[in-house]
Amino acid sequence: MHFYERVYAVVEQIPPGRVTTYGLIADFLALGSARMVGWALNQSHKSGLDIPAHRVVNRKGELSGRAHFPGEGVMQQRLEAENIEITDHRVKDFEKLLWIPSEHLL
DNA sequence: GTCTTGACTTCGG
DNA sequence: GCCGAAGCCAAGA
Numbered sequence: 001m002h003f004y005e006r007v008y009a010v011v012e013q014i015p016p017g018r019v020t021t022y023g024l025i026a027d028f029l030a031l032g033s034a035r036m037v038g039w040a041l042n043q044s045h046k047s048g049l050d051i052p053a054h055r056v057v058n059r060k061g062e063l064s065g066r067a068h069f070p071g072e073g074v075m076q077q078r079l080e081a082e083n084i085e086i087t088d089h090r091v092k093d094f095e096k097l098l099w100i101p102s103e104h105l106l
Numbered sequence: 107g108t109c110t111t112g113a114c115t116t117c118g119g
Numbered sequence: 120g121c122c123g124a125a126g127c128c129a130a131g132a
Contacts, residue, residue, distance in 0.1 A: 022114055033127040038113035065113030
């Protein structure tokens with residue numbers, strides 16, 4: 001079990017309409033570095049798995065990973081499809097929609 | 107083997 | 120509140 005497989009497991013648990021951050025996932029899995037989460041998700045498309053990576057944003061609620069999606073604006077569209085409002089590449093009411101792994105997973 | 111590069115975060119100024 | 124620097128750690132060159 002590589003660390004990125006655990007990242008996928010957590011990301012898959014994020015409920016639709018909610019978001020979480022790289023740092024929270026890194027902390028919950030004790031990865032020691034939030035960058036590893038982003039790196040893991042970068043590999044996710046390669047794994048052929050369907051990971052809802054659009055629900056993972058940086059600590060400010062910005063869609064920092066949008067550039068790595070297949071098309072332009074794909075990340076935002078997927079979030080809007082879950083009733084999450086995006087303004088200027090940021091999640092509206094980010095703090096309210098924030099889903100904290102440690103409060104829901106063990 | 108070292109060096110660079112990040113879908114990041116925190117701290118000092 | 121906004122920079123710049125540093126810390127972080129796994130790939131890829």
